[in-house]
Amino acid sequence: xxxxxxxxxxxxxxxxxxxxxxxxxxxxxxxxxxxxxxxxxxxxxxxxxxxxxxxxxxxxxxxxxxxxxxxxxxxxxxxxxxxxxxxxxxxxxxxxxxxxxxxxxxxxxxxxxxxxxxxxxxxxxxxxxxxxxxxxxxxxxxxxxxxxxxxxxxxxxxxxxxxxxxxxxxxxxxxxxxxxxxxxxxxxxxxxxxxxxxxxxxxxxxxxxxxxxxxxxxxxxxxxxxxxxxxxxxxxxxxxxxxxxxxxxxxxxxxxxxxxxxxxxxxxxxxxxxxxxxxxxx
Amino acid sequence: xxxxxxxxxxxxxxxxxxxxxxxxxxxxxxxxxxxxxxxxxxxxxxxxxxxxxxxxxxxxxxxxxxxxxxxxxxxxxxxxxxxxxxxxxxxxxxxxxxxxxxxxxxxxxxxxxxxxxxxxxxxxxxxxxxxxxxxxxxxxxxxxxxxxxxxxxxxxxxxxxxxxxxxxxxxxxxxxxxxxxxxxxxxxxxxxxxxxxxxxxxxxxxxxxxxxxxxxxxxxxxxxxxxxxxxxxxxxxxxxxxxxxxxxxxxxxxxxxxxxxxxxxxxxxxxxxxxxxxxxxxxxxxxxxxxxxxxxxxxxxxxxxxxxxxxxxxxxxxxxxxxxxxxxxxxxxxxxxxxxxxxxxxxxxxxxxxxxxxxxxxxxxxxxxxxxxxxxxxxxxxxxxxxxxxxxxxxxxxxxxxxxxxxxxx
Amino acid sequence: xxxxxxxxxxxxxxxxxxxxxxxxxxxxxxxxxxxxxxxxxxxxxxxxxxxxxxxxxxxxxxxxxxxxxxxxxxxxxxxxxxxxxxxxxxxxxxxxxxxxxxxxxxxxxxxxxxxxxxxxxxxxxxxxxxxxxxxxxxxxxxxxxxxxxxxxxxxxxxxxxxxxxxxxxxxxxxxxxxxxxxxxxxxxxxxxxxxxxxxxxxxxxxxxxxxxxxxxxxxxxxxxxxxxxxxxxxxxxxxxxxxxxxxxxxxxxxxxxxxxxxxxxxxxxxxxxxxxxxxxxxxxxxxxxxxxxx
Numbered sequence: 001x002x003x004x005x006x007x008x009x010x011x012x013x014x015x016x017x018x019x020x021x022x023x024x025x026x027x028x029x030x031x032x033x034x035x036x037x038x039x040x041x042x043x044x045x046x047x048x049x050x051x052x053x054x055x056x057x058x059x060x061x062x063x064x065x066x067x068x069x070x071x072x073x074x075x076x077x078x079x080x081x082x083x084x085x086x087x088x089x090x091x092x093x094x095x096x097x098x099x100x101x102x103x104x105x106x107x108x109x110x111x112x113x114x115x116x117x118x119x120x121x122x123x124x125x126x127x128x129x130x131x132x133x134x135x136x137x138x139x140x141x142x143x144x145x146x147x148x149x150x151x152x153x154x155x156x157x158x159x160x161x162x163x164x165x166x167x168x169x170x171x172x173x174x175x176x177x178x179x180x181x182x183x184x185x186x187x188x189x190x191x192x193x194x195x196x197x198x199x200x201x202x203x204x205x206x207x208x209x210x211x212x213x214x215x216x217x218x219x220x221x222x223x224x225x226x227x228x229x230x231x232x233x234x235x236x237x238x239x240x241x242x243x244x245x246x247x248x249x250x251x252x253x254x255x256x257x258x259x260x261x262x263x264x265x266x267x268x269x270x271x272x273x274x275x276x277x278x279x280x281x282x
Numbered sequence: 283x284x285x286x287x288x289x290x291x292x293x294x295x296x297x298x299x300x301x302x303x304x305x306x307x308x309x310x311x312x313x314x315x316x317x318x319x320x321x322x323x324x325x326x327x328x329x330x331x332x333x334x335x336x337x338x339x340x341x342x343x344x345x346x347x348x349x350x351x352x353x354x355x356x357x358x359x360x361x362x363x364x365x366x367x368x369x370x371x372x373x374x375x376x377x378x379x380x381x382x383x384x385x386x387x388x389x390x391x392x393x394x395x396x397x398x399x400x401x402x403x404x405x406x407x408x409x410x411x412x413x414x415x416x417x418x419x420x421x422x423x424x425x426x427x428x429x430x431x432x433x434x435x436x437x438x439x440x441x442x443x444x445x446x447x448x449x450x451x452x453x454x455x456x457x458x459x460x461x462x463x464x465x466x467x468x469x470x471x472x473x474x475x476x477x478x479x480x481x482x483x484x485x486x487x488x489x490x491x492x493x494x495x496x497x498x499x500x501x502x503x504x505x506x507x508x509x510x511x512x513x514x515x516x517x518x519x520x521x522x523x524x525x526x527x528x529x530x531x532x533x534x535x536x537x538x539x540x541x542x543x544x545x546x547x548x549x550x551x552x553x554x555x556x557x558x559x560x561x562x563x564x565x566x567x568x569x570x571x572x573x574x575x576x577x578x579x580x581x582x583x584x585x586x587x588x589x590x591x592x593x594x595x596x597x598x599x600x601x602x603x604x605x606x607x608x609x610x611x612x613x614x615x616x617x618x619x620x621x622x623x624x625x626x627x628x629x630x631x632x633x634x635x636x637x638x639x640x641x642x643x644x645x646x647x648x649x650x651x652x653x654x655x656x657x658x659x660x661x662x663x664x665x666x667x668x669x670x671x672x673x674x675x676x677x678x679x680x681x682x683x684x685x686x687x688x689x690x691x692x
Numbered sequence: 693x694x695x696x697x698x699x700x701x702x703x704x705x706x707x708x709x710x711x712x713x714x715x716x717x718x719x720x721x722x723x724x725x726x727x728x729x730x731x732x733x734x735x736x737x738x739x740x741x742x743x744x745x746x747x748x749x750x751x752x753x754x755x756x757x758x759x760x761x762x763x764x765x766x767x768x769x770x771x772x773x774x775x776x777x778x779x780x781x782x783x784x785x786x787x788x789x790x791x792x793x794x795x796x797x798x799x800x801x802x803x804x805x806x807x808x809x810x811x812x813x814x815x816x817x818x819x820x821x822x823x824x825x826x827x828x829x830x831x832x833x834x835x836x837x838x839x840x841x842x843x844x845x846x847x848x849x850x851x852x853x854x855x856x857x858x859x860x861x862x863x864x865x866x867x868x869x870x871x872x873x874x875x876x877x878x879x880x881x882x883x884x885x886x887x888x889x890x891x892x893x894x895x896x897x898x899x900x901x902x903x904x905x906x907x908x909x910x911x912x913x914x915x916x917x918x919x920x921x922x923x924x925x926x927x928x929x930x931x932x933x934x935x936x937x938x939x940x941x942x943x944x945x946x947x948x949x950x951x952x953x954x955x956x957x958x959x960x961x962x963x964x965x966x967x968x969x970x971x972x973x974x975x976x977x978x979x980x981x982x983x984x985x986x
Contacts, residue, residue, distance in 0.1 A: 010982045011889055012845075012897030012940045043847060045896065048941060059940070061847055061894035063982050097986075098746070098892040103764055103851060111294075111302060126766075128298045141636050142509060143424065143431040192766040192853070220302045228852060247303050257306070340710070352710065363742050365758075367863060369784065373705040417701035425744055425762035425857060427780055430697050438699050496705045502784065502861070504758060505741040528708065565706075569713040 005068065009060035014047050015091055016068075018056040033086045037071065041093030064095030104129050104192065104225045104234055109243070112194050112236065114219045119198075122215045124223070126192040126234065193233035196223060200237035201277055213264075214238075214277035218253035219245045222279050244279035304637035309593050311634070312625060319631040326585075326684055327362035327629045329513075331520060331692055341526040341572040354497075355525025355575070361513040362631065365504040368517040370416070370525050373496040374458060374565060414453050415446035416522070418499040420514060422506050437511055441499075441518055448582055448646065448658045451522075455576040456495040461531035463566070473531050473568065493565060495527060508631035511644065515584045520692055525575040528567035582658055583688045584646045585681035588639035589624040591667035624667040626676055628684075640666020643674060645681035649689060731915045731973055734879070736981060738890040744859075746891020750883040756863045757880055759887040763856030775851035779839040781831040781860040781880070830873060834860065837877050838884055841901070841936040841946030847894040856893060858884055874934040874948060875916075878903040881936055881946070882974055889982060897938040899945055900975035904966025906931040906959055912966035931959050935967035939975040942968075 005016055015036075022032045038044045041062040046054045060066070071088040104110050104126060112124035199206045201214045215221060222243050223236035238244045241263070248258040250268045258266035260278045267273050299307040300318060311318050321327070340351040355370035418441045420434050430438075445451065461475035499521065501514055630636055644661040657678065662669055734752035741747035744760040751757075764775055827835070838858065846856065860880050865872070881901035888895060905916040908929050916932070929951075936946035949960065 008983050008986050010898065010979050011895040012938065013979075014940065041894065043894070043896065059896070061896065062892060063889050063986070065986070095892065095986075098890065103854060111298065113302065127302055141633055143433045231853065247306075352708065363740075365740070367784070372708050373701065374708060375702055375705045417699045419698050419700075421782075423741070423744075423760060423859060423861065425760070425765070425859065435697055442699055496701050498701060500784070502863075504760070504861070505747075506743055528710070565709070567708050567710045569711045 005066060008065055009093055010063050011061050013060045014057040015042065015060055015066055015093075016058050018044065018058065035086050035088050036068075036091050037088055039090040039092035041095070042091050058091045060093045062093045062095055063098075064093040067092050067094055104228075106225050106228060108225045110194070110223055110225060110234075110236065111246070112221050112223060114215045114217050114221060117211050117215060117217060119211060121198060122196045122201075122211055123233070124194040124196060124221060124236065126194050127220075194223065194225075194236045195229070195233045196221075196236045196238060200226065200235075200239055203239040206239075209277075213275040215245060216248065216252060216274070216276070218249060219276070220247035222246050238277055238279075241280045244277040246279050246281075248274075248276060250274055300632065300634040304634040305593075307634040308590065308638040312590065312592055317627065317632075318634045321629070321631075323625055324628050324680060326687075327364075327631065329516065329688065329691065330360040332358045332360065339524065339526070341528070341570070354527065354572075355521045355523075357517045357520035357524060359513065359517050359520065361510075361516070362629070363505050363507055364510060364513055366510070366513050366517040367502045367504075368514075368521040369500050370521050371498050371500070372527070373498065374493045374530070375496050377457070377492045377494050410446065410449075412453050413446060413449045414451045414456050414497075415442050416451070416497045416499045416518070418442055418501060418518065420501040420503065422503040422510070424506065437514055440511060441501075441515060444515070444584070444646070444659055445518070448579075450578050450580055450582065451497075452576070452578060453494070456497070456527075458493045458495060458530045460489050460493070460565070461529060461568070463531050463533045475529055475531070475571075489532060493530070497522075497525070508629065508636050509586060512584050512586050512629070516688065516692075519580060519582065522575065522577060523580055523692075526572040527575050529571040529573065530565060530567050533564050533566050579648065579650050581650055581685070581689045582646050582648065583681075583685040584644060584659070585628075585677075585684045586630065586642055586644045587677040587680060588627040588630045588635065589641040589643065589667050589669060589673055589677075590627060590639050591624045623670055624673050626673060626680065628680060638666075640664075641669050643669070643677040645678050647678065647682045647685055649682060649685045730913075731970055734882075736883070736886060738886055738985070744891075746887050746889070746893070748883045748887035748890060750879055750886075752879055755865050755876065755879060757883045758861045758863065759880070759883045760859045760861075761856065761884075761887045761891040761893070762859070763891065763893060764851040764854035765857065766853065767855040773852050774848035775846070775853075776855045777839065777843055777846060777848065777858075778855065779835045779842075779858045779860065779884075781827070781834045781838070781862070783828065783831055783862045784864070830876075833873065834877060834880060837946055837948060838881055841881060841899055842884060842888070844943075844945050845895050845897050845899050845938055846888070847896060850894050858887070860884065874903050874932055874950060877901070877934050877948065878915075881934075882978070886978060886981075897940050898975065898978065899936050900939055900971045900978060901934060901936040901946070902967035902970025902972075902974060903932070903934040904963050904970060905933075906963040906966070910962070912962055914966045914970040929953050929959075931955050931963050933960070933963040933967055935964055935971065937968065937971045937975075939972065 006013065009015060018036055020034045020036070021030045022034055023030050036058050038058050041060065041064060042058050043061050044056060045059050047057045047059065049055050069090050069092075071090050108129050110126050110130070111128045112126045114122055114124050116123040196215075198209055198211050201209050201211070221238060223238045224240065224243060225234055226237045227235040229235045244263075245266070248266060250256055250258050250272050255272070256268040256270060258268050258274060258276070260281055261267045261273070263278055263280070264275055265273055266276045266278055294302070296307065296318070307318065317323065339353050339356055341354070352371055353369050354372050357366075357368045359366050418438050419430075420438050420441070422431070422434055424431075459476055461473055463471060463473045466472050499518055501517060503510055503514065624641070627635065627639065630639055630642075640663075642661075642663045644659070644663075645657065646659040648656040648658050660678075662674065732752055734750060736751075737749045739747060740749050741758070741760045744762050746761040747759060749756070749758050767776065838860065842858075848856075860883075862876065862880070865876060878901045881899065885899050885901075889898065902914060903916070904912055904914045906912055906929075931949065931951040933947065933949040935944055935948075937943065938945055944964075947964070949955065949963070951959075
């Protein structure tokens with residue numbers, strides 16, 4: 001007996017039981033067993049079906065539409081003559097109206113902004129995952145009283161200070177930065193921190209790389225999450241061709257836009273050249 | 283590399299680009315004549331003024347909760363997507379000089395003082411000490427707790443200062459004419475106010491001290507999407523226009539010598555903000571009688587205009603767009619200004635705009651006077667694109683239009 | 693100690709004291725008509741706050757609440773494998789009456805309570821919570837209740853190293869008598885539920901909340917409204933409760949019971965059943981609303 005699968009679900013609503021049977025023959029004999037796996041937007045939990053009974057079921061955790069897709073399975077491996085073939089299906093709930101809250105996981109490509117450099121690593125602030133949506137709903141712009149004034153960044157000068165809460169790198173007036181240090185109230189626009197170690201910057205010649213020839217404060221870098229890390233920061237790597245600096249300005253952020261020339265050089269419109277670990281543009 | 287070399291940055295989704303490179307994002311939009319928020323350059327956000335919050339006003343509501351409310355005025359506006367609630371509450375304070383007639387010596391002194399002052403300046407009436415302001419506290423919800431952010435502090439201070447300097451609230455509006463609660467000949471309690479009727483003996487209303495009101499404003503902002511000074515000021519103005527001040531009387535019955543002193547020393551707990559006022563206080567507000575708060579010119583509205591120069595390096599050429607009808611409908615202002623002049627953007631909204639626009643002009647024009655060029659306040663902030671004379675003039679023009687528009691709406 | 697970050701006005705300013713309204717003049721709005729199920733009509737709108745992840749606006753009678761959910765947001769400095777969840781309630785500055793009545797609910801001695809109740813008949817209302825920096829008692833209680841009730845329903849393991857924060861803003865409230873705290877909790881909890889769904893955070897189940905009252909004559913009234921009751925005289929066996937459920941598994945996740953006199957097991961059962969009925973009704977309402985917005 002197969003269960004009717006709801007098309008639109010709300011959180012907490014059971015979609016299908018974990019195991020179910022299906023019939024493909026005309027006389028309704030059971031020909032197939034199904035196992036449902038929980039995908040994004042669902043979870044497996046126990047649902048009470050009677051006074052003392054409980055059944056494992058796939059339950060929706062989001063509001064959205066159900067999507068059931070078969071997972072390819074080697075049918076010959078488990079089936080003996082007496083057993084029913086078990087097909088696996090992945091159940092997920094999708095909602096295109098509400099953007100999913102993106103959190104970086106291992107293997108994700110993220111966009112981040114370089115905050116600080118040392119000789120061994122680059123400290124970055126993660127801005128978005130997979131180029132889809134920004135992590136923070138509210139970036140905190142304007143909260144520290146600066147008007148977002150265009151002009152040179154003073155991040156180079158403030159290398160030792162660490163965090164600059166939430167305002168865009170390309171528009172930091174020195175005065176505003178200084179005003180926001182020190183007694184700034186609880187962080188607004190606080191974002192995940194990441195760390196790119198010098199040995200993770202490039203795939204080749206790893207011992208000869210210099211951090212300062214690969215990144216500059218203010219650069220926007222595409223990187224891959226290699227490890228979720230501890231509470232302090234994620235561990236990132238740019239050791240692939242398509243990873244590295246994507247947006248940058250010359251002279252520490254005060255000058256013109258830089259454009260990629262080759263894997264280790266960027267050039268500005270005026271011909272000024274700077275070294276970076278450049279991402280291959282697609 | 284065998285691929286053709288392109289001097290093009292990689293592409294990002296618009297939302298992400300607005301976060302990581304706001305200037306780039308804004309320039310690209312502007313070069314085709316649109317804004318990230320899809321309004322035209324000189325289009326303001328639509329403003330809805332909702333009277334719903336009237337239900338919490340003490341004296342104007344026809345709903346049940348007014349009997350316990352301490353709110354004297356309120357407003358509820360929606361500016362684009364941003365929602366602002368403003369409530370006005372009050373306190374009272376003793377004014378410094380004792381009542382004239384009470385003290386002969388003071389009267390003498392004042393005569394002398396008056397004469398000498400009259401010779402000094404004729405603008406006595408106009409000096410700032412004759413006006414009052416409101417004490418605003420603004421709270422912008424942004425998902426954080428803790429002390430007020432810089433932005434909140436700056437806006438509170440700006441509202442406070444601008445209100446004072448625009449001379450909207452004369453001090454006479456806040457002065458309290460004390461009534462009296464006493465017993466009449468049948469031994470019933472009655473409350474009488476001066477000027478209520480002719481046969482009341484005005485000598486009854488001699489009180490040892492004079493009082494006036496102090497007004498507080500509490501402004502809450504939800505769904506902030508850009509600088510909110512304009513909207514906060516509008517909410518405050520509308521709330522003030524709706525404010526009713528209570529009639530205040532002096533309760534004879536509760537007259538204990540001790541009460542006088544103790545009520546002046548009510549302690550205000552800073553943490554919880556609750557004042558431990560004794561109910562034996564003598565200055566009581568009438569539960570049902572009130573009068574309007576008199577304002578001078580209250581049709582003042584502030585307008586913030588952002589200035590940004592188009593940077594040719596970032597311009598985007600899209601051939602098909604030029605002929606696309608829909609696109610033409612959006613891009614209104616592409617060719618209507620001179621080269622080299624910055625673009626004027628009204629009602630800055632969104633990450634890209636707010637980060638990238640460094641120069642702003644904030645204007646409060648006076649639209650109620652004959653003189654067309656009367657301005658109450660102009661603030662020019664530079665540092666981004668250059669601020670030209672033409673752009674200042676245009677900004678003032680836009681501000682006047684906007685003010686007239688809002689005047690009709692409210 | 694002055695607060696230098698806020699403009700608090702002159703130090704020597706005193707609060708306004710309003711005399712109580714004479715009875716013949718006080719107009720109380722007649723309570724809203726209830727639907728057949730016994731619950732008042734309420735208006736909901738989700739997604740109204742654009743700078744957060746999810747939000748909901750709820751209006752019932754004179755009470756209006758906005759709940760915004762921020763999350764999952766990064767938090768620094770703590771090595772955690774699942775998200776932290778926090779709730780912060782804010783009552784609008786002008787609603788001082790809430791704190792006025794709460795002190796009577798929280799005083800412990802019976803004599804004190806009686807005295808305060810009688811004093812309230814003749815109540816002078818005072819103002820001014822300008823510049824308060826600490827949560828009032830109502831706010832604390834509400835926040836604690838909401839956090840305890842919703843914690844089991846959120847799949848925190850899916851959001852490591854982050855925090856989910858709920859901000860409840862009570863804009864207006866109808867608080868005539870005691871126990872409007874329970875009513876406030878009910879509607880805040882329902883509003884929070886919808887805001888969490890709107891935010892896209894994965895939830896094991898939705899939490900719905902009901903409120904009920906067991907009257908002297910042992911009848912259960914769900915969604916009791918108080919505007920026409922005036923003050924209850926002291927005495928009388930009235931039990932009021934608010935209970936929150938994760939509907940699919942019928943698990944109670946939050947419970948608060950109030951009574952002037954003592955209660956026994958039977959009374960608690962009855963009043964909780966009433967809450968359950970209302971919670972179910974509200975849950976089906978919420979389901980219908982959510983499906984219609986898809």
